[in-house]
Amino acid sequence: MKVLVPVKRVIDYNVKVRVKADNSGVELANVKMAMNPFDEIAVEEALRLKEAGGADEVVAVSIGPTQNQETIRTALAMGADRGIHIEAPHEVEPLAVAKLLKAVVEREEPGLVFVGKQAIDDDCNQTGQMLAALLGWAQGTFVSGIEIKGDSATVVREVDGGLEHLEVKMPAVVTVDLRLNEPRYASLPNIMKAKKKPLDSMSADELGVDVTPRLAITRVEEPPAREAGIKVSDVGELVDKLKNEAKVI
Amino acid sequence: MSILILADHDNGQLAAATLNTVTAATQIGGDIHVLVAGDASGDVAKDAAAIAGVSKVLTAEADAMAHGIAENIAPLIQSMASGYSHLMAPATTTGKNIMPRVAALLDVMQVSDIIKVESADTFQRPIYAGNAIATVTSSESVKVVTVRSTAFEAAAAEGGSASIEAVDSGSDSGLSSYVKSELSSSERPELTSAPIVISGGRGMQDGSNFAMLEKVADKLGAAVGASRAAVDAGFVPNDYQVGQTGKVVAPDLYVAVGISGAIQHLAGMKDSKVIVAINKDEEAPIFQVADFGLVADLFDAVPELEGKLG
Numbered sequence: 001m002k003v004l005v006p007v008k009r010v011i012d013y014n015v016k017v018r019v020k021a022d023n024s025g026v027e028l029a030n031v032k033m034a035m036n037p038f039d040e041i042a043v044e045e046a047l048r049l050k051e052a053g054g055a056d057e058v059v060a061v062s063i064g065p066t067q068n069q070e071t072i073r074t075a076l077a078m079g080a081d082r083g084i085h086i087e088a089p090h091e092v093e094p095l096a097v098a099k100l101l102k103a104v105v106e107r108e109e110p111g112l113v114f115v116g117k118q119a120i121d122d123d124c125n126q127t128g129q130m131l132a133a134l135l136g137w138a139q140g141t142f143v144s145g146i147e148i149k150g151d152s153a154t155v156v157r158e159v160d161g162g163l164e165h166l167e168v169k170m171p172a173v174v175t176v177d178l179r180l181n182e183p184r185y186a187s188l189p190n191i192m193k194a195k196k197k198p199l200d201s202m203s204a205d206e207l208g209v210d211v212t213p214r215l216a217i218t219r220v221e222e223p224p225a226r227e228a229g230i231k232v233s234d235v236g237e238l239v240d241k242l243k244n245e246a247k248v249i
Numbered sequence: 250m251s252i253l254i255l256a257d258h259d260n261g262q263l264a265a266a267t268l269n270t271v272t273a274a275t276q277i278g279g280d281i282h283v284l285v286a287g288d289a290s291g292d293v294a295k296d297a298a299a300i301a302g303v304s305k306v307l308t309a310e311a312d313a314m315a316h317g318i319a320e321n322i323a324p325l326i327q328s329m330a331s332g333y334s335h336l337m338a339p340a341t342t343t344g345k346n347i348m349p350r351v352a353a354l355l356d357v358m359q360v361s362d363i364i365k366v367e368s369a370d371t372f373q374r375p376i377y378a379g380n381a382i383a384t385v386t387s388s389e390s391v392k393v394v395t396v397r398s399t400a401f402e403a404a405a406a407e408g409g410s411a412s413i414e415a416v417d418s419g420s421d422s423g424l425s426s427y428v429k430s431e432l433s434s435s436e437r438p439e440l441t442s443a444p445i446v447i448s449g450g451r452g453m454q455d456g457s458n459f460a461m462l463e464k465v466a467d468k469l470g471a472a473v474g475a476s477r478a479a480v481d482a483g484f485v486p487n488d489y490q491v492g493q494t495g496k497v498v499a500p501d502l503y504v505a506v507g508i509s510g511a512i513q514h515l516a517g518m519k520d521s522k523v524i525v526a527i528n529k530d531e532e533a534p535i536f537q538v539a540d541f542g543l544v545a546d547l548f549d550a551v552p553e554l555e556g557k558l559g
Contacts, residue, residue, distance in 0.1 A: 016512070017377045026381055038494075094349070095358045118494065122376050124361045129319065129349035138424035139319055141346045144487065154428060158487045159342040160441075160496070161259075165428035166318075172424075178477065178494060179487065214358035219384040223375070226519065229540035231531075235553040238525065238543050246523045246540065248445070248502040249469060249558070 001111035002057045003046040005080065006101055008036040009064055009071040010121040023219050028090070035071050038116025040078075041176045044183040045146070046114050047079045054148055055112070057081050061104055063088050063097055069199060076194035077186030083199035084108075088211050092204075094122075096211040098130035103207040105135060110171065112153075117142050117175040128175035138168035144179040250279030250369065253307075253329060255322075255338040255347065258285065258293040260315060265442045266339035268300060268406060269398035274337055275302045276366040276401075282307055283411070284329070286322050286419075288315035294413050301405035306413045313421035317343045323350035325419035330355055330391055334369065340395040348395050357389040364400035378493040378516035398441060399499035399520060433488050435473075437463075440491070443472035445502045448491055448518070449484070450476035452507020452528065452547055456484035461551045462506060468558040474498065476508045492517035507547045510535030527551070 011017055011026070012034040018027045035043075046058040060075035061084040062068040072083035086100050105113065118125035132139035140146070144163070145156030148170070157164045158177045168174075186194070204211045232238045242249045252274045257264035267283070274281045283297040286309040298306045307329070313321040326347070330336060336351060338344030340362045352359040364382070365373035371386045372394065440446060447462050447469070459473065466473050474496070475489040491498055493516035503521035508514060510526070510533055518524070519538050526539035529546050536542040543550060 011377070013513075017380045019381050026377060093358050095353060095356075098353060120378065120493070123378065123493070124359070125345050126349035126352070126359055126361060129346065130353035132320075133323060133350040133353035139346075139350065140425070141319070142342060157342075159430075160264075160488060162430065162432040162486060162488045164316075164430050166425050167428055168425045169423070177487075179481065214387070214389055215360065216386045216388070217383050218371070218386055220376070220381050221384075223379055223382050223519075226524075226538050228537070229524070229542060231536070231542045231544065235543065235545070235550055235557055238541055239554065239557045241541050242502065242523070242525070246502070248523050 001055045002059060002108060003049060003055045004105060004108055004110035004113045005039070005042050005046050005058060005060050005075065006113070006115045006127070007039040007043065007060050007062050007071050007075050008119045009033050009062060009068045010036045010119055013037055013120055019220055019222050023221055025217070025220050033067070035074050036116050036119045038118060038176060040183040041178065041180050042114035042116050043075045043078050043080060044181045045176060048181065059084060059108060059110070061086065061101065063092055063100055064090055072199055073194050074186065076197045077191040078184060079190065082197060085199060085201040086204055086207065087201060088204045091213065092211050093213050093215065094124050094126035094130055095214065096209060097127050098134055099209045100204060100207055101131050102134045103209060112171060113173045115173065115175055117177050128173050132173035135173070138172040140166055140168045140172060140174045142177045143174050144177045146174060250334040251332065252277060252279050252281050252335040252337060253333045254281065254283045255326065255344065256283050256285045256293060256297050257339050257341045257343045258287060258290060260287045260290040261292060263293050263296040264339065264341060265403060265439065266341050266398035267297070268403035269401040270337055270339045270396045271300050271302055271404035272401040273363065273366055273396045274335070275404065277335060277369050279334065280304050284309065284326065286314040286325060288312055296406070298411040298413050299407050299409050301408040303409050303411045306411050307416045308413060309416050309418040311418040314418060316427035317347065318425050318427065319347045319350045320422040320424040321419060322347050323354055324422070326351045327354040329416065333391060335392045335394060337394045337396060340397050344395045348393055352393040355391060355393070357391060357393055358387065359393040359395065360385055360387055361395050362397045363394055364397050378512055379519065380512065397497060399497050433486050437466055438470065438472045440472045440474055441496050441498055444500050445469045445471035446474050446498050446500045447471050447504040447506065448474035448476065448508060449479055449506050450508030451478035451482060453479060453484055459485055465551060465555045465558065468555060476514045505535050505539070506551060508535055509533045510538065
């Protein structure tokens, strides 16, 4: 079985994002970029499945400008076998991403797609569900555990009330949550090896998908800042402030 | 204009976040209908019909609707979509699971997790873990929208008298089936709607130490939460997690104990009205958002706090 893992290039999670002065978006120039942390977990899960004999090839795909090839190389350095880069503008909406991925799925025919449950830039949490819808496949979302048995998989989902176990028919789209695994670091030899692994490039046009945005982002601004508070000297003062000043207890 | 809201429920009870979604819909304006897709969920339909501002409740009752299976519920909503200007759901794990599937079936882009309604087609939503707020306009024929419940007041749960109507209950796609749930049971208020939340972080050192927070919570009528670090360390279950990828809370009082204040945690609680931080590291970033900071060893401060609350 082949596993497809879409990986998104986002601002590194350690970087404090800055809103552009003209409120048109956030500053991306000269900012450290990295693979979306949830997608790293997806790559790791695909690799573990392969190592356990449950998959024979792991293919990483990324959509965006040429620099996205670096993100694919990261996945290859972790251990993915092959990469596909779909050349597109930086901001492609989840619906268009799902359509592009559908086209890739139709070419590659994977048995499973592992993808991060959300990207930490737009925080949309849509792509996996949309891809499953377009393919008419089962979806397991926010998954922190998976066990594959023949033509179905049992997934453990992190839901508001706790955990939920679902049986999903394969092929399926599985969106992964934080506690599924801890992704490995790529070793230096593997980073070198990754440079020689195959990486195909194609354009969104070649896949016949219109990536024109459907939504217009008219303004991006900083959230209202909280006013700095005070330090209290002891628990007694804290309780007094909460009772008599803030009046919340 | 008319709006269809997907109710979040467990067949017995309507989730509170549905009420906040009704308020967001009221701000858009138009007729508000609520869809209760479930099994033996008659009580939920009655509760939905009593919400102020709802004019009609539509029920779809079937085995296949019982467990919020997106592959079964999304086609049902798709089949009902014509005639509605907006399809909405609370941004709970149920809404987040189902609505993007609905949007893709309708070939429209969803607007996720709105925190403000500017007009019928323009909304504000947080991006980058709430470090920026985007204003987004949708020109889609039907707007698919999920709503961050903490950003909208709850609609009155009583006072409405909507009609209840059964609709075609859809079918089982045969793609996914429910196996079981492992739900945390607690006598304490639900995290996302509690007026007071007390959360523990890595500084708690061990899951058993959360008993200290529970004692304080019981005196205050508070819910207990946790940072991602505490959940990852296995101190408490996942449903305690407050943050960008966990639950978003905005109580009257949020008490952060032994939590350093990583960006992704702040994203889940910085809209709380009053924030208290108890941490022995005076450089911890949590103090930058705290109204009242106490630099102290939590193992001394928390029992003392409990004692002083009498």
